[in-house]
Amino acid sequence: MGVSTFSIAPMEKIASTGAGLLAQIYVLRDRAITRDMLARAAGCGIKSIIVTVDTAITPIRERDIRNGFRHLSRPTLSQMLGLAGRPAWLAGLAGGSIPTVGNIDRYTTSRGVMAQARDVAAQIDPTLNRDDLAWLRENWTGQLIVKGIMHPDDAVQAVDAGADGIIVSNHGGRLDSxxxxxxxxxxxxxxxxxxxxxxxxxxxxxxxxxxxxxxxxxxxxxxxxxxxxxxxxxxxxxxxxxxxxxxxxxx
Ligand SMILES: Cc1cc2nc3c(=O)[nH]c(=O)nc-3n(C[C@H](O)[C@H](O)[C@H](O)COP(=O)(O)O)c2cc1C
Structure with missing residues (x-):
């Protein structure tokens, strides 16, 4: 299982179940955070990282806007009606603590999943290039898998930069996947x-x-x-x- 950077459960907690994991990471503007993610992955026995390279920007997501997904802290009437129809789920939520993006909440002072995810998403480095892959290669001794490759030339470049593998995908099925x-x-x-x-x-x-x-x-x-x-x-x-x-x- 690949653990997303934006996982609600921290990778350490998932790793403690004994499941075989790969850590999905981004190269962030603040390389110290990326370095910390790498150290955490190594620390919990993860042998492979997946670095996602096709998220230079967060595009307009019309369905998210229509569904009010970016504003869950201020539910709309239709969301409240939807929640009212799921009393068992609500009761479960009331019994637990307020969810955070547990894998990355240590890197932000914001509260609430959406604000925390937004802060770290804004950290994704849009200038990512093959030198950054080489930097990752120097800082990670395990398997390095590059995710988000769509062109044979890019696959060759990734391997030249030290990747052990590539994932052919375009992040979100805008064309294929x-x-x-x-x-x-x-x-x-x-x-x-x-x-x-x-x-x-x-x-x-x-x-x-x-x-x-x-x-x-x-x-x-x-x-x-x-x-x-x-x-x-x-x-x-x-x-x-x-x-x-x-x-x-x-x-
Ligand atoms: C809701 C959602 C969240 C995603 N989050 C991440 C993520 O955190 N990191 C990542 O590398 N890709 C993320 N992706 C992209 C997926 O990993 C995958 O590349 C994409 O959805 C295409 O594969 P699929 O057709 O099997 O969904 C996300 C996709 C969706 C739909």
Whole structure:
């Protein structure tokens, strides 16, 4: 599991469960914070970091504006009505403490998740370039994975700067991303991917069905992968890689 910089739970707490983690980080204007994130990741046994390089700006997000997502501290009438329809969730919230962005709240004096996330998002360095990747490489001895690559030339540059791997994605599915079905996982493997990451499916499953919902989504994906493999006559993952892109016409 990749732990987002903006995770509500600090990486130390998640790591204490024994789960295998990768830490997703940004290069921030204040390099001391980035350095601290690296030290924390190493300190809790994390061996790989994912550095996201495609978030130079926070664009206009019309749905967030329409839904009042940026102003949760001042709920609108429709949000209040929505909350009123979920008494069990509200009761759970009342029993706990006010949520903070636990992974990064130490780097901001703001209170409340939105203000804390905004402060750190404003710290993301828009001038990020390959020298910064080289700087990261010097400051991190574990695996370095660059996320947000869309062009072969950029992949080569990332590897030249010392990356051990790249994640082909465009941060938020504005053009592509979108692994949603097992068949897409098999396609990615046939095209040479060593792994496939999912961003939204688990979040949708969590919203719809809580923790069991996430389990069900992962089970469904696994079942779909097995089904596609069986229908395509592929016995194991290695067979997908061996078949390569030539097998894709079968879909
Ligand atoms: C609500 C939301 C929050 C995200 N937060 C982060 C983040 O903190 N760090 C990051 O590198 N990418 C973040 N992303 C981007 C995802 O990691 C992923 O690249 C993107 O959603 C595309 O993959 P998908 O089609 O599987 O969702 C976020 C995406 C969404 C929708």
């Amino acid at each position: 979108g692994i949603r079905r097992g068949g897409e996982v098999v396609t990615a493997l046939a095209l040479g991917a060593t792994a496939v990451a999912i961003g939204r499916p688990w979040a949708w499953a969590l919203a719809a069905g809580g923790a069991p919902g996430v389990g069900a989504a992962l089970d469904t994906l696994a079942q779909e992968i097995r089904d596609v493999m069986a229908l395509a006559g592929l016995c194991d993952i290695e067979a997908i890689r061996t078949a390569g892109r030539d097998m894709l016409w079968k879909f």
